[in-house]
Amino acid sequence: xxxxxxxxxxxxxxxxxxxxxxxxxxxxxxxxxxxxxxxxxxxxxxxxxxxxxxxxxxxxxxxxxxxxxxxxxxxxxxxxxxxxxxxxxxxxxxxxxxxxxxxxxxxxxxxxxxxxxxxxxxxxxxxxxxxxxxxxxxxxxxxxxxxxxxxxxxxxxxxxxxxxxxxxxxxxxxxxxxxxxxxxxxxxxxxxxxxxxxxxxxxxxxxxxxxxxxxxxxxxxxxxxxxxxxxxxxxxxxxxxxxxxxxxxxxxxxxxxxxxxxxxxxxxxxxxxxxxx
Amino acid sequence: xxxxxxxxxxxxxxxxxxxxxxxxxxxxxxxxxxxxxxxxxxxxxxxxxxxxxxxxxxxxxxxxxxxxxxxxxxxxxxxxxxxxxxxxxxxxxxxxxxxxxxxxxxxxxxxxxxxxxxxxxxxxxxxxxxxxxxxxxxxxxxxxxxxxxxxxxxxxxxxxxxxxxxxxxxxxxxxxxxxxxxxxxxxxxxxxxxxxxxxxxxxxxxxxxxxxxxxxxxxxxxxxxxxxxxxxxxxxxxxxxxxxxxxxxxxxxxxxxxxxxxxxxxxxxxxxxxxxx
DNA sequence: CGGATTGTTGATTGGAGTCAAAACGTGTGG
DNA sequence: CCACACGTTTTGACTCCAATCAACAATCCG
Numbered sequence: 001x002x003x004x005x006x007x008x009x010x011x012x013x014x015x016x017x018x019x020x021x022x023x024x025x026x027x028x029x030x031x032x033x034x035x036x037x038x039x040x041x042x043x044x045x046x047x048x049x050x051x052x053x054x055x056x057x058x059x060x061x062x063x064x065x066x067x068x069x070x071x072x073x074x075x076x077x078x079x080x081x082x083x084x085x086x087x088x089x090x091x092x093x094x095x096x097x098x099x100x101x102x103x104x105x106x107x108x109x110x111x112x113x114x115x116x117x118x119x120x121x122x123x124x125x126x127x128x129x130x131x132x133x134x135x136x137x138x139x140x141x142x143x144x145x146x147x148x149x150x151x152x153x154x155x156x157x158x159x160x161x162x163x164x165x166x167x168x169x170x171x172x173x174x175x176x177x178x179x180x181x182x183x184x185x186x187x188x189x190x191x192x193x194x195x196x197x198x199x200x201x202x203x204x205x206x207x208x209x210x211x212x213x214x215x216x217x218x219x220x221x222x223x224x225x226x227x228x229x230x231x232x233x234x235x236x237x238x239x240x241x242x243x244x245x246x247x248x249x250x251x252x253x254x255x256x257x258x259x260x261x262x263x264x265x266x267x268x269x270x271x272x273x274x275x276x277x
Numbered sequence: 278x279x280x281x282x283x284x285x286x287x288x289x290x291x292x293x294x295x296x297x298x299x300x301x302x303x304x305x306x307x308x309x310x311x312x313x314x315x316x317x318x319x320x321x322x323x324x325x326x327x328x329x330x331x332x333x334x335x336x337x338x339x340x341x342x343x344x345x346x347x348x349x350x351x352x353x354x355x356x357x358x359x360x361x362x363x364x365x366x367x368x369x370x371x372x373x374x375x376x377x378x379x380x381x382x383x384x385x386x387x388x389x390x391x392x393x394x395x396x397x398x399x400x401x402x403x404x405x406x407x408x409x410x411x412x413x414x415x416x417x418x419x420x421x422x423x424x425x426x427x428x429x430x431x432x433x434x435x436x437x438x439x440x441x442x443x444x445x446x447x448x449x450x451x452x453x454x455x456x457x458x459x460x461x462x463x464x465x466x467x468x469x470x471x472x473x474x475x476x477x478x479x480x481x482x483x484x485x486x487x488x489x490x491x492x493x494x495x496x497x498x499x500x501x502x503x504x505x506x507x508x509x510x511x512x513x514x515x516x517x518x519x520x521x522x523x524x525x526x527x528x529x530x531x532x533x534x535x536x537x538x539x540x541x542x543x544x545x546x547x548x549x550x551x552x553x554x
Numbered sequence: 555c556g557g558a559t560t561g562t563t564g565a566t567t568g569g570a571g572t573c574a575a576a577a578c579g580t581g582t583g584g
Numbered sequence: 585c586c587a588c589a590c591g592t593t594t595t596g597a598c599t600c601c602a603a604t605c606a607a608c609a610a611t612c613c614g
Binding site for chain 1: 350352354356358360371372373374375376380381400410413414415417418419420421422424425427428429431432434472475514
């Protein structure tokens, strides 16, 4: 029922069904005639436009059909923090469930399309279509899980490791949607990434070239190609001292030393991480 | 109906009502005769015991009545990350809503009491008592909001600022529950705090003494007293360069310089932050 | 074509990670 | 109760990574 591209000459109906929402989020198995009957208005969002405004009263959830967003929190002093990046299948506005106010601005990073689901109406509809209730629970759980993954990223010492984890998360999400697991386009600026990772934007730039120099990735502007997925996957695990001591225990290597070591391995024919443990 | 202490000689009934859950989480206004009829088993949890196990199938949500917990994620290499700390009114296990598996171990930091709510039964009950559905939404939203606050903490440059933000968050939550807004007892170890904040545990120790030296707090073992709430509130805003440039613009002061400046002010009679801006 | 934003690179220095060791607290068992 | 082991916390010394300041290139946009 997603008749956004119904081929009738650009007349976009700007509506979608509950079934579409279920499909976008990965609950296609719950689609049925009941969920087909529930309709939601859709909205095209142009780059830079805000879908939710921080502090505005929570009314609706926005289901992303296409495009991507960043969620930005601005504290009272004007400092900005990028709370996360959202794409197809993600839901905007869930933090409003807590106190009835959106917790950040959702800014479109590219032209996008979202379905607008009034929370009240969504709840009403869920009495007829229980899957819609599950939809909210699933989305909430994912949001929490996603935040925890972000914590893992920021917990990493070493900017290169943080960036490696970030890139692997992005590409994994993209791969889940059926796109390439090797090539990607960064929709956000270096500065946005820096804010999200808690590092300086110069460091993002330097770390990208470092990962490229070590042979893990190739960088051109905002296009990234993963050259050595296994090596990068291995490299992202470089952290500070293990809480559970390794049995063999030559734990003396610093993260930098390990990074350089891995870089050397990578130069010797992209073998880094190819070794199974 | 929370008859944990029903005064009949220590016989604890180990049960509570849906109304209790609503009260703990701050939805007392939704309490009614319907929610009284819904009952949940309760469980005492001793220090160090796990309530949820990472990777175990999601079945229940655990509502904390008393005590506190840490949520710990262990990655495949054995590195541990403290995802958060939970106390009265918080809900354990919400991340299981995403993929049906708990995302971390919930470890009791002290003897605690929780209500066990089978998610399936909770949903069934919510058909009779809609407030129970709201309960889950509210808890989810709060969890997301809480994670975003943790991101703010970790985004701070400077270990002392991170710690200041962390302490202010803890004390704010405690004050919400009606306890002191000045004195608190840290239930978790320095190492746990370090893991949560993404810094070395030695740095936690040093930063605590630094905040104490500057007159913001007093530290004795795990007991903390906020000596200068306004000063600490002001100090926590010390961040890196503003994204929105200040009009007067003497933006050259480094965070360390500002920290030392505030320390001097504090020494001159705890005046730091007392000035209104 | 300017102007602004974005991205890259360099030099410098402070801050925090790391290693080390000791003081302190806690719990256990004799 | 003491002795002992173990974990926690603190403090010190050193090194090095990343924030910062600065300059410049590249790109985007009106």
